[in-house]
Amino acid sequence: MAQPKRKHSKSRTNKRRSAYKLTAPALVACPRCHQLMKPHNVCPTCGYYNGKEIVEIKEI
Numbered sequence: 064m065a066q067p068k069r070k071h072s073k074s075r076t077n078k079r080r081s082a083y084k085l086t087a088p089a090l091v092a093c094p095r096c097h098q099l100m101k102p103h104n105v106c107p108t109c110g111y112y113n114g115k116e117i118v119e120i121k122e123i
C-alpha cells in the first residue's frame with residue numbers, strides 16, 4: 064500500500080484540529096408550553112408537534 068513520504072508536522076496536525084469545536088445546540092421555545100426544545104421535534108415536555116398531541120407525557 065502507498066505510504067506517506069513524510070510525517071505530518073505538529074503544526075499541520077494542530078491546524079487541522081483547530082477546526083474541532085463544540086457548538087451550542089439549537090433550541091427554540093415550545094409554542095404551547097414555552098419550554099426550550101429542539102426545533103422540528105416533538106416537544107419532550109408537552110408531547111405536542113404542529114399544534115397536535117403526538118405523544119402522551121405521563122406524570123411521574
Ligand SMILES: [Zn+2]
Nearest residue numbers: 093096106109
Ligand atoms: Zn411543549
